[in-house]
Amino acid sequence: MSEEETVEINEMVIKCPACGVDGIATSIMKEIEIPHFGKVLETTIQCKKCGFKHSDVISLEQNEPAKYTLKISEETLSVRVVRSQSATVSIPEIGVKVEPGPKSEGYVTNVEGMLTRFEGAVIKALNLFDDEVSQTNAKNTLSQIRELIKGNGTATLIIDDPFGQSNIVSDDVVISEIPEEELKHLKTGFSHIEDN
Numbered sequence: 001m002s003e004e005e006t007v008e009i010n011e012m013v014i015k016c017p018a019c020g021v022d023g024i025a026t027s028i029m030k031e032i033e034i035p036h037f038g039k040v041l042e043t044t045i046q047c048k049k050c051g052f053k054h055s056d057v058i059s060l061e062q063n064e065p066a067k068y069t070l071k072i073s074e075e076t077l078s079v080r081v082v083r084s085q086s087a088t089v090s091i092p093e094i095g096v097k098v099e100p101g102p103k104s105e106g107y108v109t110n111v112e113g114m115l116t117r118f119e120g121a122v123i124k125a126l127n128l129f130d131d132e133v134s135q136t137n138a139k140n141t142l143s144q145i146r147e148l149i150k151g152n153g154t155a156t157l158i159i160d161d162p163f164g165q166s167n168i169v170s171d172d173v174v175i176s177e178i179p180e181e182e183l184k185h186l187k188t189g190f191s192h193i194e195d196n
Helices: 111-128 132-149 180-185
Strands: 005-014 025-034 038-047 053-059 066-072 080-083 088-091 096-098 107-110 155-161 167-169 174-176
Touching: 053 107, 066 111, 066 167, 080 111, 080 155, 096 111, 107 111, 111 132
Parallel strands: none
Antiparallel strands: 005 025, 025 038, 038 053, 066 155, 066 174, 080 107, 080 167, 088 096, 088 155
8 A cells, every 4th residue: 555645636638738739638636645744736737749747746735834954865865855836945065955936846756856856957057057167066066966866975955945835754854943034035936925
């Protein structure tokens, strides 16, 4: 039996939001109960014609703002991580941070998956910026991320969530309040709330 319990599945054929062809894309919505986290709505849209795919995980429960902190090590690479669309994820020792934006998606992964996402973002940066300083910094960051993925060294994974909808499912996670001053400066991913 799976750890997750699927409560409801809703599947329909829709117009593709990318190519605009009607009746070719599939939209699937599942309400899932995730242990230690609560109910989420998992949505997936996939187009058979153009290959467009969009997935999101939306918490159906609102909680108090929370900071989740976990030491990244070889032993914690498989720890489950739920990142809501409103959360900021960072690894301060490496200097990487992902903040939510209007197209931000929630997802369920593990610590290794979070590192792999950072790795992909740094690789994109390497291709975008060709000046020497950017290249040197990106290559150094990429090397540090890859060492962590291999289980070498330690760092700190921090998820700041203004709506408390994220989670790191581990006995070793430290969950704390976000100080009011920090909370004011957190992005939420909702442009009508953010100060730009």
